Amino acid sequence: xxxxxxxxxxxxxxxxxxxxxxxxxxxxxxxxxxxxxxxxxxxxxxxxxxxxxxxxxxxxxxxxxxxxxxxxxxxxxxxxxxxxxxxxxxxxxxxxxxxxxxxxxxxxxxxxxxxxxxxxxxxxxxxxxxxxxxxxxxxxxxxxxxxxxxxxxxxxxxxxxxxxxxxxxxxxxxxxxxxxxxxxxxxxxxxxx
Numbered sequence: 003x004x005x006x007x008x009x010x011x012x013x014x015x016x017x018x019x020x021x022x023x024x025x026x027x028x029x030x031x032x033x034x035x036x037x038x039x040x041x042x043x044x045x046x047x048x049x050x051x052x053x054x055x056x057x058x059x060x061x062x063x064x065x066x067x068x069x070x071x072x073x074x075x076x077x078x079x080x081x082x083x084x085x086x087x088x089x090x091x092x093x094x095x096x097x098x099x100x101x102x103x104x105x106x107x108x109x110x111x112x113x114x115x116x117x118x119x120x121x122x123x124x125x126x127x128x129x130x131x132x133x134x135x136x137x138x139x140x141x142x143x144x145x146x147x148x149x150x151x152x153x154x155x156x157x158x159x160x161x162x163x164x165x166x167x168x169x170x171x172x173x174x175x176x177x178x179x180x181x182x183x184x185x186x187x188x189x190x191x192x193x194x195x
């Protein structure tokens with residue numbers, strides 16, 4: 003085993019311990035609050051925004067909003083030119099998604115942190131699983147950032163991972179995040195009409 007393998011073992015052990023100590027309830031609250039929560043809400047809005055926009059009810063509301071601004075004054079004409087209805091739509095969608103995120107996290111946290119031995123064990127086990135998933139995602143993200151940097155940094159990093167017992171060099175080459183930008187561009191392109 004190479005140095006990278008020993009570092010990986012230490013990091014995995016630390017995340018397992020952290021997951022067991024913190025638990026799922028507090029872990030999910032931490033990772034879905036603050037800046038992380040805003041990023042999650044923006045990401046969800048991006049994913050579902052186009053689908054929700056096609057709902058007839060939403061189209062009717064946006065149509066009424068556009069009608070209310072049409073031929074009022076030059077400022078309203080400017081707002082219509084920059085598609086203010088889409089800006090307002092995504093702002094409202096962001097607020098709704100953020101509220102739902104907070105509600106779901108609150109309910110999950112309350113459920114897994116019930117003061118019973120079985121729920122405490124479930125909270126700890128789910129905490130370990132959740133923190134391991136976060137570790138995997140962070141590893142993919144770090145590998146992707148190193149790939150984007152490229153050049154000698156990427157080559158040197160790959161060389162340090164070569165011969166890894168855990169096949170970290172293969173993971174660097176087959177990082178699932180590498181294809182995500184293209185996949186999102188193909189599947190979730192929003193057109194403003």
